[in-house]
Amino acid sequence: MSETTLTYSEDQAEAHDRIADALRTAGVDLEQGLTLPARDGKTSVMAVIGKAGSGKTLLLAALYRALEEVGVDIVSGDYEGKKRRDRRTLAILAPTNKAASVLRMRGVPATTIHRILYTPVYDPEYEKIAEWLAGNGDRPEVEGLTDLALDRAHAFYQTNKSIPGALAAAGLRGSDFITGWKRREEPLDIGFVDEASMLDTRQMDDLKEIFPTLLLFGDPAQLAPVNQSGAMVFETLPDPAKLVLSRVHRQDAGNPILDLAHALADPSLEFQDFERMVEQAAARDDRVQMAQRVEVDLMARSPVLVWRNATRIRLINAFRRVHGAPEDALLEGEPLICDGIELPLKHRKKRLDLEARGLIKGAQVIYLGPGRKPGFSRLHVMGAEDPRISAASIVKIEKPDEEEPFIPFAANMGATFLHGAAVTIHKAQGSQWKQVQVFAPDLFVAARMGRVEAGQPLWKRLAYVAITRAEERLYWVVRNRLSKPEYPLTIEDLQTAPVPLTLEMQGDDT
Secondary structure: OOHHHHHOOHHHHHHHHHHHHHHHHOOEEOOOOEEOOOOOOOOEEEEEEEOOOOOHHHHHHHHHHHHHHOOOEEOOOOOOOOOOOOOOEEEEEEOOHHHHHHHHHOOOOEEEHHHHHEEEEEOHHHHHHHHHHOOOOOOOOOOOOOHHHHHHHHHHHHHHOOHHHHHHHOOOOHHHHEEEEEEOOOOOOEEEEOOHHHOOHHHHHHHHHHOOEEEEEEOOOOOOOOOOOOOOHHHHOOHHHEEEEOOOOOOOOOOHHHHHHHHOOOOOOOHHHHHHHHHHHHHHOOOEEEEOOEOHHHHHOOOEEEOOHHHHHHHHHHHHHHOOOOOOOOOOOOEEEEEEEEOOHHHHHHHHHHHHOOOOOOOEEEEEEEOOOOOEEEEEEOOOOOOEEEEEEEEEEOOOOOOOOEOOOEOOOEEEEEEOOEEEHHHHOOOOEEEEEEEHHHHHHHHHHOOEEOOEEHHHHHHHHHHOOEEEEEEEEOOOOEOOOOOOOOOOOOOOOOOOEEOOOOHHHO
16 A cells, blocks of 8 residues: 555555556556556445444545546546547546535546536647647747747746646637537546535436446545435445545544534434534634624625525625615625526537536536626636636526526527525535534524424534535524625636636527
């Protein structure tokens, strides 16, 4: 084993060894540092299952580093070099941009499932630059690009390993070098999938077509996809293929947020007992706060987590009201959630462009202002590698006690958005924020209703998912009150990309 395994708990070490055995069978020997050509017909699906703090991410990161050390190529989703016959590949995936960004912040080059299902088609002239940056060709001469621009691209790539980012640093726009997107035609090799509890059966089938060797990392205590009848895809695997991490890793021991999450496993625990535990944790550690109101300033970047849609809509309208937002316009800095893309089939290429840039359903977005055309918006996609885009937008503001949402402005077609100051706990899965507010009165209602999901009280599953979204501080909000803002909405905290990527739809698309 490598040195990284010295920090493993016993169950992590056992999982590592069993995964290493499966990889050896597939032709990648971590111990000997050898890779052999893939053998046709050999398939393997395994799952690493554990609750928050059990070390799933640490294990994933260590396996990624070990595979990279033995020469396995990492496929990022933004560009793939020319295929080599003896090439062994690894792609690290997550269902959402936010989940992928959590891994990237920990040094793991993750991308979304969509970016692996669909691959970019590069203009041949600019593909020469991509091949050179990836180490597969000589420094090119490209008309219109100076040596200084190529130097900037090279310097960027050495630090960030992003081909689109490097080309943007050279002064190019995405529409210059990416001419379209196509569904992947050839399979890859090894796939790691984080937040696998969010996968549905269709996504799982797509992944098995692409990856002969597939490793899922999932939390069985989270909420299953709404169309899965309470089941998660890894639960159908045979027992030998499920590697269970049961110990809380020592790096997370003593974390009051995780302690509260794990306390929910006690079948005798009632809601009022749990709230008492939250209050006691708050008295001991300021990482847990027993909040008497929702803090409106936090809502601009991390939504309040609720169970009921009625609560979500009421909080969103209160947020806009205290910021003085007009009914017919958005303020710069307002948070949005992508609710899908409304484009006819003939505009399939435009749909792929939008989704590839991060505008998949559930993506969190910050409104930066109107675009150059009516109905267009400038947007910052949270967690995306190239976050700044301009896209035709349909923004819907839902109103309490009204069936139809109010639409302050809209293109004829394009990406649709709901407001993002509050979201349901289901929608929050796969995301994490430094500070999270959980609206406890909603969970009390769920407890009173006595609903059960997958054999566990629904309020406990909701509370577990909501609590584990918090990286540093948890606010358990116990009263239906909203603070006044101390600061105006702003976009100054958002990192600026080297060159904004523009996704403008011409002609009928607007």
